[in-house]
Amino acid sequence: MASTETHTNCLRCGRKLTSPRSIAAGYGPTCGRHIRRATVDLSEYKPHQIASARDLIEDAAIIPLRGHVFTTISTDGTETYLTHPTNCTCPAGRQAVRCYHQLAARLLLAA
Ligand SMILES: [Zn+2]
Numbered sequence: 001m002a003s004t005e006t007h008t009n010c011l012r013c014g015r016k017l018t019s020p021r022s023i024a025a026g027y028g029p030t031c032g033r034h035i036r037r038a039t040v041d042l043s044e045y046k047p048h049q050i051a052s053a054r055d056l057i058e059d060a061a062i063i064p065l066r067g068h069v070f071t072t073i074s075t076d077g078t079e080t081y082l083t084h085p086t087n088c089t090c091p092a093g094r095q096a097v098r099c100y101h102q103l104a105a106r107l108l109l110a111a
């Protein structure tokens with residue numbers, strides 16, 4: 001099971017993380033910078049969804065699984081979903097709603 005607590009290797013490039021800040025974030029400084037600067041078409045999303053997607057990434061609650069599929073952890077930490085840039089197994093995603101999980105996946109893939 002994926003842990004949101006600590007990460008020994010960068011979730012993006014797999015390099016070993018050394019600083020406590022990187023270990024908590026799940027990304028090294030370079031990858032973190034790439035992710036913060038990543039831009040995708042945000043016109044389909046509301047500002048609070050964009051903020052939630054950024055939070056999800058900063059909390060390392062979205063973890064690459066394979067290919068373009070990510071494991072995301074629900075806000076209360078009790079559930080995990082499978083997220084792809086265009087679909088998601090969360091309650092909103094199952095109703096074909098564009099959830100912020102999908103946006104976070106898009107941002108990570110664009111980084
Ligand atoms: Zn990295």
Ligand SMILES: [Zn+2]
Nearest residue numbers: 088090099101
């Ligand atoms: Zn979702």
